[in-house]
Amino acid sequence: MGYWIIFGVFMILSWIVSRTLQSRIEKYSKERLSSGLTGKEVAEKMLHDNGIYDVQVVSTHGMLTDHYNPATKTVNLSEGVYGSNSVAAAAVAAHECGHAVQHATAYSWLSLRSAMVPAVQFGSNFSQWVLLAGLLLLYVSAIGKYILIAGIVLFALTTLFAFITLPVEYNASARALEWLDATGITYGEEHDHAADALKWAARTYVVAALSSLATLLYYIALVTRRD
Numbered sequence: 001m002g003y004w005i006i007f008g009v010f011m012i013l014s015w016i017v018s019r020t021l022q023s024r025i026e027k028y029s030k031e032r033l034s035s036g037l038t039g040k041e042v043a044e045k046m047l048h049d050n051g052i053y054d055v056q057v058v059s060t061h062g063m064l065t066d067h068y069n070p071a072t073k074t075v076n077l078s079e080g081v082y083g084s085n086s087v088a089a090a091a092v093a094a095h096e097c098g099h100a101v102q103h104a105t106a107y108s109w110l111s112l113r114s115a116m117v118p119a120v121q122f123g124s125n126f127s128q129w130v131l132l133a134g135l136l137l138l139y140v141s142a143i144g145k146y147i148l149i150a151g152i153v154l155f156a157l158t159t160l161f162a163f164i165t166l167p168v169e170y171n172a173s174a175r176a177l178e179w180l181d182a183t184g185i186t187y188g189e190e191h192d193h194a195a196d197a198l199k200w201a202a203r204t205y206v207v208a209a210l211s212s213l214a215t216l217l218y219y220i221a222l223v224t225r226r227d
Helices: 002-028 039-049 087-104 108-137 143-183 189-226
Strands: 056-060 067-069 074-078
Touching: 002 087, 002 189, 039 056, 039 074, 039 087, 039 143, 067 087, 074 087, 087 108, 087 143, 087 189, 108 143, 143 189
Parallel strands: 056 074
Antiparallel strands: 067 074
16 A cells, blocks of 8 residues: 555656646747757757767657767757757757766766666666565565565665766756856746756656655565564
8 A cells, every 4th residue: 555655646746747847848849049049950059069079969759759879979859859949949959968068078977877777777677576576475485575675676776876867967957058048049038948947857857766765665664564
């Protein structure tokens, strides 16, 4: 019952934040930049202003599918961002380029996050199965406790990863907003709206991290109550 309460609370929080983010993006997607630059042009300018010329800006399908891929050195912008000259497009494009700047400058939190990816992928693929096996055996066999602990360790990797992601995302937004302000691409109300969009995007990561932590603490409580 405790797990379902945690799941329900964070599902509602996640829905609220996601809906608010979507609403902000839709609103600011209708607000045109006075500079007239498209998301692609904003991204290329930010990259070049930071001395980065080996990263390509490409268009990708979907909505809110924007991301920076360090393996291929590409800033992938969704179709609604790539060719749009809106405030939302500028904010999203600059944010993704913030990650490219982090990569180029060996930003410590991004380096740590990247180094964790293989272990986190393993933990993400197997933690739920190990946890389920531990829960099923917890009250019928002594080995259930140790299987559950193994699952907790694997799940803890994903929780740690979620929290390490937070400074990466917030720093990328800070770099984006500082650059947008310094170049005058967004100013006044435009800049405030760009900051608002990135603020709500960052909150999706906060909710995800807190949800993961709450779930982890719940599993830990199950083990400690058995001692």
